[in-house]
Amino acid sequence: MQTNELTSDLLRRLADLHTDGACVLSLFLNLDPSQFGTVPARATEAKALIDEAERRLREADRLSHDQQQSLRGDIERARDYLRSPAFSAEGAHGLALFACSPAGLFETIKLPRPVDTLAVIDDSPWVEPLAELAMRGSWAVLLVNRQTGRMLRGSPDRLVELPPIEDEVHGQHDQGGWSQARYQRSVEKEVHDHLKRTAEVAFRRFRRSPFDRLLLGGPEEILAAMEERLHQYLRERVAGRLKVDVETSTTAEVARAAAPVIEQVDSERERDALERLAEGVNSGGRGAAGLADTIAALNERRVGALLVSEGLSAPGVVCRQCGWVGADALERCPADGGELEQRPDVIERAIELAITQSAEVLVARHHPEAIERHGGIGALLRF
Numbered sequence: 001m002q003t004n005e006l007t008s009d010l011l012r013r014l015a016d017l018h019t020d021g022a023c024v025l026s027l028f029l030n031l032d033p034s035q036f037g038t039v040p041a042r043a044t045e046a047k048a049l050i051d052e053a054e055r056r057l058r059e060a061d062r063l064s065h066d067q068q069q070s071l072r073g074d075i076e077r078a079r080d081y082l083r084s085p086a087f088s089a090e091g092a093h094g095l096a097l098f099a100c101s102p103a104g105l106f107e108t109i110k111l112p113r114p115v116d117t118l119a120v121i122d123d124s125p126w127v128e129p130l131a132e133l134a135m136r137g138s139w140a141v142l143l144v145n146r147q148t149g150r151m152l153r154g155s156p157d158r159l160v161e162l163p164p165i166e167d168e169v170h171g172q173h174d175q176g177g178w179s180q181a182r183y184q185r186s187v188e189k190e191v192h193d194h195l196k197r198t199a200e201v202a203f204r205r206f207r208r209s210p211f212d213r214l215l216l217g218g219p220e221e222i223l224a225a226m227e228e229r230l231h232q233y234l235r236e237r238v239a240g241r242l243k244v245d246v247e248t249s250t251t252a253e254v255a256r257a258a259a260p261v262i263e264q265v266d267s268e269r270e271r272d273a274l275e276r277l278a279e280g281v282n283s284g285g286r287g288a289a290g291l292a293d294t295i296a297a298l299n300e301r302r303v304g305a306l307l308v309s310e311g312l313s314a315p316g317v318v319c320r321q322c323g324w325v326g327a328d329a330l331e332r333c334p335a336d337g338g339e340l341e342q343r344p345d346v347i348e349r350a351i352e353l354a355i356t357q358s359a360e361v362l363v364a365r366h367h368p369e370a371i372e373r374h375g376g377i378g379a380l381l382r383f
């Protein structure tokens with residue numbers, strides 16, 4: 001059993017899952033190393049999670065005999081997994097598990113940040129806690145000086161170092177025998193070759209596994225030359241520069257230097273989106289604000305980015321047949337006349353709808369007041 005990394009593709013696959021009426025068990029396990037650093041602490045938390053799942057199953061009304069049976073089996077399987085050696089959550093700060101045996105689903109995902117321990121039984125995977133984690137994007141850091149290139153990649157919460165890119169470059173100091181000018185030219189050629197090779201390796205790694213944004217670190221004059229040599233795809237992803245020593249800094253030091261830059265980029269991205277939302281709404285153009293208009297745009301699959309304030313919840317209705325979501329208490333689905341089910345909260349469904357139409361999901365963390373002005377939810381529209 002492989003524990004997967006969280007990606008936006010995986011998230012889309014979960015949000016797209018059709019279960020033909022079967023229920024899905026969604027489990028979130030907090031593995032915050034400061035609280036659950038030891039094996040017994042983790043085991044206790046895992047047991048509490050399974051107990052909560054069992055309680056949810058007992059308390060769930062309106063489940064058919066088949067639904068109950070398959071959920072019982074899924075809870076057993078989750079319990080076995082959490083007791084097994086396969087549950088090696090090394091480096092993970094949280095774990096998500098989705099199970100629905102009638103749909104052939106058993107997915108475990110390592111999370112880079114702690115989550116609240118939570119069990120949910122619903123007719124689709126409960127993806128809300130994952131949406132923001134995945135949407136914060138994937139990052140790479142490229143550190144480069146005259147002879148060494150280092151690359152790290154991952155999420156804002158966890159960067160992993162890749163093998164170094166080292167080239168033989170001679171020192172700049174005078175060495176007898178060669179004329180100084182000729183010697184300098186040869187060194188500059190070596191540096192040039194090193195930057196060229198670093199750019200090639202970085203692009204090869206990007207093609208194998210793309211990332212959204214790139215940070216550069218190293219001496220200023222080298223970074224300017226480096227940036228020029230990067231493939232255009234990488235150049236347009238450069239989001240900032242770090243002040244770290246290229247050769248001696250540890251992965252943890254690079255991550256510490258990257259954190260405020262990433263926060264800043266996140267905050268600016270959020271502010272841009274909120275400004276575009278305000279413009280779109282004011283001009284009657286490509287912006288939807290408030291629950292009713294935002295959900296209408298999601299149902300019409302016109303959303304390019306969904307903005308939602310952290311922790312928002314709102315009641316509404318969901319069509320059992322097609323997944324249509326409504327904020328009002330309608331009787332029948334306007335899309336197919338199917339029966340609508342009253343739900344205490346439809347925000348999670350709104351996020352799922354956004355993910356399945358490849359929209360960005362932005363949970364407003366830096367500028368909450370700007371989204372609360374719009375009723376806590378809004379969307380940038382594609383058309």
Ligand SMILES: [Zn+2]
Nearest residue numbers: 319322333338
């Ligand atoms: Zn419907």
